[in-house]
Amino acid sequence: MNNTGSVTILQKYQRKRLNQRSQTLLVLAFGSIFLLAITVIGTLVGDIAITTNFTQKNFLPQIAHPFGTDWLGRDMLARTLKGMSISIYIGLFASVISAVIAAILGAAAATLGKKVDAVITWFIDLVMGIPHLLLLILISYAIGRGTFGVVVAVAISHWPVLTRIIRGEILQLKEANYIKIAGKLGQSKMKIVVKHMIPHVFPQFLVGLVLLFPHAILHEAALTFLGFGLPPEQPGIGIILSESMKYLSLGMWWLALFPGMVLMTTVLLFDLVGGSLRKMIDPHSAQE
Amino acid sequence: MRLEAKGISFGYKKGVKILDQFQITIENHERVGIVAPSGFGKTTLCQILSGYIKPASGQVLLDGKDIYKIQGYCPVQMIWQHPEKAVNPRLRMKDIIAEGDGIDERIMDGLGIERDWLNRFPGELSGGEVQRFCIARALGKRTKFLIADEISTMLDLITQSQVWNFLLTEVAERKIGLIVVTHSNLLMERIATRQVVLSSEPAKSLLFH
Numbered sequence: 001m002n003n004t005g006s007v008t009i010l011q012k013y014q015r016k017r018l019n020q021r022s023q024t025l026l027v028l029a030f031g032s033i034f035l036l037a038i039t040v041i042g043t044l045v046g047d048i049a050i051t052t053n054f055t056q057k058n059f060l061p062q063i064a065h066p067f068g069t070d071w072l073g074r075d076m077l078a079r080t081l082k083g084m085s086i087s088i089y090i091g092l093f094a095s096v097i098s099a100v101i102a103a104i105l106g107a108a109a110a111t112l113g114k115k116v117d118a119v120i121t122w123f124i125d126l127v128m129g130i131p132h133l134l135l136l137i138l139i140s141y142a143i144g145r146g147t148f149g150v151v152v153a154v155a156i157s158h159w160p161v162l163t164r165i166i167r168g169e170i171l172q173l174k175e176a177n178y179i180k181i182a183g184k185l186g187q188s189k190m191k192i193v194v195k196h197m198i199p200h201v202f203p204q205f206l207v208g209l210v211l212l213f214p215h216a217i218l219h220e221a222a223l224t225f226l227g228f229g230l231p232p233e234q235p236g237i238g239i240i241l242s243e244s245m246k247y248l249s250l251g252m253w254w255l256a257l258f259p260g261m262v263l264m265t266t267v268l269l270f271d272l273v274g275g276s277l278r279k280m281i282d283p284h285s286a287q288e
Numbered sequence: 289m290r291l292e293a294k295g296i297s298f299g300y301k302k303g304v305k306i307l308d309q310f311q312i313t314i315e316n317h318e319r320v321g322i323v324a325p326s327g328f329g330k331t332t333l334c335q336i337l338s339g340y341i342k343p344a345s346g347q348v349l350l351d352g353k354d355i356y357k358i359q360g361y362c363p364v365q366m367i368w369q370h371p372e373k374a375v376n377p378r379l380r381m382k383d384i385i386a387e388g389d390g391i392d393e394r395i396m397d398g399l400g401i402e403r404d405w406l407n408r409f410p411g412e413l414s415g416g417e418v419q420r421f422c423i424a425r426a427l428g429k430r431t432k433f434l435i436a437d438e439i440s441t442m443l444d445l446i447t448q449s450q451v452w453n454f455l456l457t458e459v460a461e462r463k464i465g466l467i468v469v470t471h472s473n474l475l476m477e478r479i480a481t482r483q484v485v486l487s488s489e490p491a492k493s494l495l496f497h
Contacts, residue, residue, distance in 0.1 A: 176373070177368055177370070177373040177374045178373065178374055178375050178376045179376075180340055181366075181368070181374055181425075182387055184338065184339065184340065184361075184362040184365065184366070185361060185362075185365075185387050185388060185389065185425070185428070186360040186361030186362070186389065187387060195376075195379070195383075196376055199378050200378070
């Protein structure tokens, strides 16, 4: 008998060294550390991102400047990190506000009766019915562009999906037998909310919040790229990308490639972190 | 104490009434069995009698007070058919039993609840074990009527007899009225002092057309 014939089915499908939970934890830790590193370094970079040095114009990527330099001799790595950290801050702030709006509206829709529910559901449909980028541009433009405009636009346009989830969860919980029983056993409404409802809804809320980050970041970058967002003196990732458009035809590919890749990596990482968090909190979804 | 249902009607669909002008009066020394095939509204009736559902017309009165409007602890306690749905999967059994109205050690012993189970989550117990907690939880100090909706279907025969023996003595000692729903005729004959047959024409016509 040859060697391959003696491998049993069990050996063939031998378990990987890490189980799925450890793998998920590892991914979660790695993603979080990476994102934290981008944010912290980007914040500490300071003025390097806007310091011009005309002796070092248009450098290709090299050891001293891994992402190259632009037409004003600014280091692209520093600019990219700075831009990314600005995007992350805005994303963080905007998605927290969006999530809070979602929590309040979702809870209100589920608990304050049919009329309130109908109005809130109508608003959800309304906001979801308008193309997202269009809505963002409208809001940002109406408020007067700039950083404030972007933050407000991103913050008040991302709540519908999470609102739906929270509303659905609470509606389902309200009908759960054990919650009705708790009421008949004389438990107060407050106690039922704290003991039975929040432990169920909070994990969903948290995962929803983290999964809002990538959307918020991407939309901030898109708005800025189109010129409705951050002012040009800020090294926002959207600004970097739109400025580099003019120089792409001159063959300066590194101006767009690296910042674009960092943006994509960040968004994917946030998605990965959110997905891992969901798997940790709600193990049933891990097999999907 | 007296539990009275006066002219109760209820239906889930428009135009189809599962219960039509249903009347019943139960004293707290009685053990009443409710008999009907599946889909005839036994569980619905139980929920109406214990104040979970407001009937479309009519009232359930406990010593003259509308049961649906009672705030706080409800003296009419219902034990549900599915124990796994009747407990919060995120709470430990000791927290679940603590929601009841001062449940004695005696009740837990009588139902065969082991102390070791108190620190577990519902998912770590079998359906029958969880159901014993649900029964114990419903036997709080202020309970005057107990509604048992198919509570022993998931128990083996020995445990069934243990649980029912305990329940019958407990109910007799504390003068708790008992309303029982079960498909087992033998059990029904042993427990019920009186049997009520639910028959509802609309539901039947739905079943057989």
